[in-house]
Amino acid sequence: MHTISGRQAADPVGLTEVDDAGERRAAHRAIALSAVGLAATGLAELLIALLTGSVGLLGDAFHNLSDVSTSLVVFLGFRVSRRTASERYPYGLERAEDLAGLGVAAVIWASALFAGVESVRKLLGHGTTTHLGVGIAAAAIGVLGNQLVARYKLRVGRRIQSATLIGDAKHSWLDALSSAGALAGLVAVAAGARWGDPLAGLAVTLLICHIGWEVTTDLARHLLDGVDPAVITSAEAAATTVPGVSHIHARARWTGRTLRVEIEGWVDPDLPVRAADAIGRHVIAAVAHALPEARAISWSARSAG
Structure with missing residues (x-):
């Protein structure tokens, strides 16, 4: 059996293996910068929300x-x-990133619950906004x-092929929609519609649920070894x-x-x-060329006789 690990690039000689340390640094930088930005934005909105009652x-x-x-959860996932690889974990602990992504999904669903409850409470309680x-x-x-x-994390996530970072980017995009919903509600209140703020909150809740479903299903597909069928088709077509x-x-996962x-x-048994x-070696090179996103390709010969 032949196995090539790392990011592969086909060339006339064979395959070149590229270490992913730089990609991890890019992911850590994206997480840290986004956390600082979100903390500043969230604290400012919290103070003003308490002032306005929105x-x-x-x-x-x-x-x-x-x-x-x-x-923080995503950062810990990348670190772990x-x-x-070890005898107990022969594939390493790369799936820790996907488990961290489930933490992101859990926060999305918790946010949906909180937003929905608060919106219904204000709608029924006829609260005011100032x-x-x-x-x-x-x-x-x-x-x-x-x-x-969101755009920064999505760009980095796609470049390094991280489902967790892409899911976190979708979460940030969701936050932008949430802010837009809050903005629309406040504009409606300014126009004389007191119900505008809680109604906007309910609309934001539906958006949160939609993104939560997308992020959860993407991560579940990863954990259950699901891949795009085109990956299998491309690999087999290249190998033949x-x-x-x-x-x-x-097979792929x-x-x-x-x-x-x-x-x-299957090859000639003689x-x-x-x-x-x-x-x-030629099969691995062909598959690596057809699937540049593949980081580990293995080959096993079987007797055709």
Whole structure:
């Protein structure tokens, strides 16, 4: 069996292995910067929410502050996933990142519950909202700050293939929508509709539930070894282009940010070992070229006879 680990890039000689230390540093930097930005935004919104009595702004503030705790969870997940493989954990602890992502999902659902309860309470209790100008300004700042954080984390997450960081970016994008909902509610109150603030809070709750469902299903798919069927199709199509392979069967799964592809190939049983090994190297090179996102590719030869 041949196995290539790390990020692969096909070249005329073979495969080049690239260490992911730089990608981890980029992830840590994205988490730290976003946590600082969200903490500042959340504290400012919290103070103004207490001043104005806006339930939409209050929910948005707690939502932003909860993101600081999820950033810590994501950071711990990245740190734990760095541990090398052992006899007990032969694949390492890369899935710690996915478990951290479940923590992010839990916070999203908790935010949905909090926002919904507070919105219904104010709607039924006919609460008032004051200092509308200050509240509108705070909500606008929340929209801008969360958009910047979300785009930054999404860009880094896609570049390093981290489902957890992408999920955290979606959470920040959700925060921008939450701030926009709070802003719309305050504008409605300023126009004379007292129900605007709690109604906006309910709308934000539905958005939170939608994003929570997306993040939860993406992470669950990773943990249950689900992959895009196109990955299997591409791997098998690339492997069959190598002369000497009569049949190919591919499997793949994610462990954290690592896409692992396993190739079984049927070859002539009379081939010498050296020739079968050469075919395996060519198969790995072909699959790595077709699937640049794959970080670990293994080959096993089977007798066609």
